[in-house]
Amino acid sequence: MLPWDGARGEESLENAADRIARDALGVAPAWLEQVGAFGNARRHPAETDLSIAYVGLVPVDAPEPGGGEEAWFALSDLPVLPPRHKQVIDAAFELTRSRLDYVPIAFRLLPPTFTLSDLQSIYEIILGRRLHKASFRRALHAAWLVEPTDEWRTEQRGRPAQLFRFAPRRRRANRRGVRFELLAG
Amino acid sequence: MLPWDGARGEESLENAADRIARDALGVAPAWLEQVGAFGNARRHPAETDLSIAYVGLVPVDAPEPGGGEEAWFALSDLPVLPPRHKQVIDAAFELTRSRLDYVPIAFRLLPPTFTLSDLQSIYEIILGRRLHKASFRRALHAAWLVEPTDEWRTEQRGRPAQLFRFAPRRRRANRRGVRFELLAG
DNA sequence: TGACATTAGTACCATAGCGTTACTAATTCG
DNA sequence: CGAATTAGTAACGCTATGGTACTAATGTCA
Numbered sequence: 001m002l003p004w005d006g007a008r009g010e011e012s013l014e015n016a017a018d019r020i021a022r023d024a025l026g027v028a029p030a031w032l033e034q035v036g037a038f039g040n041a042r043r044h045p046a047e048t049d050l051s052i053a054y055v056g057l058v059p060v061d062a063p064e065p066g067g068g069e070e071a072w073f074a075l076s077d078l079p080v081l082p083p084r085h086k087q088v089i090d091a092a093f094e095l096t097r098s099r100l101d102y103v104p105i106a107f108r109l110l111p112p113t114f115t116l117s118d119l120q121s122i123y124e125i126i127l128g129r130r131l132h133k134a135s136f137r138r139a140l141h142a143a144w145l146v147e148p149t150d151e152w153r154t155e156q157r158g159r160p161a162q163l164f165r166f167a168p169r170r171r172r173a174n175r176r177g178v179r180f181e182l183l184a185g
Numbered sequence: 186m187l188p189w190d191g192a193r194g195e196e197s198l199e200n201a202a203d204r205i206a207r208d209a210l211g212v213a214p215a216w217l218e219q220v221g222a223f224g225n226a227r228r229h230p231a232e233t234d235l236s237i238a239y240v241g242l243v244p245v246d247a248p249e250p251g252g253g254e255e256a257w258f259a260l261s262d263l264p265v266l267p268p269r270h271k272q273v274i275d276a277a278f279e280l281t282r283s284r285l286d287y288v289p290i291a292f293r294l295l296p297p298t299f300t301l302s303d304l305q306s307i308y309e310i311i312l313g314r315r316l317h318k319a320s321f322r323r324a325l326h327a328a329w330l331v332e333p334t335d336e337w338r339t340e341q342r343g344r345p346a347q348l349f350r351f352a353p354r355r356r357r358a359n360r361r362g363v364r365f366e367l368l369a370g
Numbered sequence: 371t372g373a374c375a376t377t378a379g380t381a382c383c384a385t386a387g388c389g390t391t392a393c394t395a396a397t398t399c400g
Numbered sequence: 401c402g403a404a405t406t407a408g409t410a411a412c413g414c415t416a417t418g419g420t421a422c423t424a425a426t427g428t429c430a
Contacts, residue, residue: 013224013235037222037237039198050198050237052222100282101366117378123363132418133381135362139416143365158377159425174366177388178308179322180328181286181359300408317389319409324387343406344396362417374428376403386415393410399403 002085003070006053016056024070029056030108033099035092038084051084055092059109101125104145107166113149115158115161116140144169187270188255189236202239211257214241215293218284220277222271236269240277244294285311289330292351298334300346301325329354 003024007016021029035053064072073079075093077105078086099105106122120136140146147167152160188209192201198219206214220238249257258264260278263271284290291307305321325331332352337345 009222013222034221037198037220039237041191052224052235100362115378127363128359132360133378134419135417137379139363139365142416145365154426155377157375157427159379161378174364175314178316178324179286179310179359180324180330196429300407318407319390321389322408327387339397340406342398342404346407371402371430373430376427377427378424378426379422380424381421384419386417389413391410391412392407395408396406398405400401400430 002053002088007052013052014054017056021054021056025058025165027058029058031103032056033095033103035088037096038088040084043163051088053088053092055096057096057109059107095121097127103168104168107145111168113151113165115153115163115178116146117161119146123177144171186267187238187273192237198237199239200242202237206239206241209241214243215289216288217241218280218288220273220280223273225269235271238255238277238279242281242290242294276291282312289351289353292330298336298348298350300338300348301331302346304349327355337361 001065003020004018004099005016005023007013014032017032017034018028021032028151032054033056035052037052039050064176075089078089081089096105100123106119106126109122110118116137120131120133123136124131145168146164146165149163149165151163153163188205188325189264190201190205190208196204199217201221202276206217209243217239218241218263220240222237224234224235260274263274266274281290285308291304294307295303301322301366305316307317308315308321330351330353331349334348334350336348339345
């Protein structure tokens with residue numbers, strides 16, 4: 001099952017989700033957003049059967065959940081879950097991918113300074129596909145989202161990588177045409 | 186206020202939203218999707234204060250709501266509303282725009298056959314901005330979403346327009362790179 | 371020590387998409 | 401019959417994209 005708890009009257013939905021996530025993780029999620037409300041009507045009318053789902057992300061170096069019975073599972077290797085929980089996970093993953101270009105999710109999963117390869121890895125993990133290196137950097141440069149520092153990090157192998165920091169600058173919104181991503185089927 | 190009703194235990198959220206919309210409109214909405222759950226904690230813990238909001242669309246030639254106290258308002262000329270209702274409307278409009286390229290919303294607002302100018306008008310209304318005619322048709326042609334009929338419609342003035350029907354064909358998903366639409370501020 | 375693997379970063383290029391402008395086509399209005 | 405109006409297309413330049421290839425700088429290992 002997914003971590004959950006009943007609502008407390010004195011807190012907002014957002015605060016309740018944050019509290020539940022912190023209880024399960026030990027740390028506050030770097031990003032948290034509502035997925036939606038899920039309910040079916042197969043219960044007795046007197047019983048309320050409604051779930052408000054939230055999705056959050058934590059960096060890969062976040063501590064393992066220690067106290068309770070929580071455990072991590074890869075999205076590609078999920079155990080059998082109750083149908084609604086599986087439905088929530090699918091919607092949460094889709095929401096996360098769709099938010100990636102509009103909310104600074106990736107930068108909150110990284111330390112204050114990071115390499116562009118680190119950043120690209122976060123994008124590739126969330127999107128679930130490889131990205132082209134030159135195109136990624138071109139788009140990043142055009143977006144004025146990062147600025148270089150004068151530090152370089154030496155990894156285990158290969159050429160050292162320059163460190164960048166998240167420093168978005170104002171720019172005008174990109175008014176593109178229509179894309180027709182709708183697919184048949 | 187927005188049209189609303191309490192949930193009935195024996196129906197799903199989606200069905201309840203559809204019922205409420207039909208009661209208010211007189212017709213079923215051509216598209217309906219959940220916006221999300223809205224709740225604040227300023228009430229007494231014993232009172233549940235939670236709204237599950239849905240957004241729907243109906244064609245412009247839909248009948249006026251007759252029976253009750255409902256009325257239509259332009260998004261650009263809304264009356265003063267309770268804060269949560271205004272919040273719901275903003276989220277609903279944003280959701281609709283973001284779904285336009287992925288869900289065949291526009292085609293459900295049109296009759297079975299329509300002109301490309303009609304279709305473009307729907308897109309312009311929902312997106313709230315003008316679109317370029319040649320680019321719109323190029324993208325539409327590349328997406329294989331419509332096919333021409335052998336009928337032409339004579340409007341009041343100008344050259345007759347060919348009628349098209351919605352007939353999506355299978356094509357592979359467009360795997361583009363990252364866009365970085367995130368704006369500073 | 372020197373060849374090789376590895377990672378970072380950039381340059382070049384062909385192609386595709388986009389928006390502007392302009393043009394043709396077909397109809398109604400006066 | 402000419403002007404206005406709407407539909408539809410062609411041409412062109414600019415930008416974005418993604419592939420390939422290249423250089424740069426380090427560690428590994430014989």
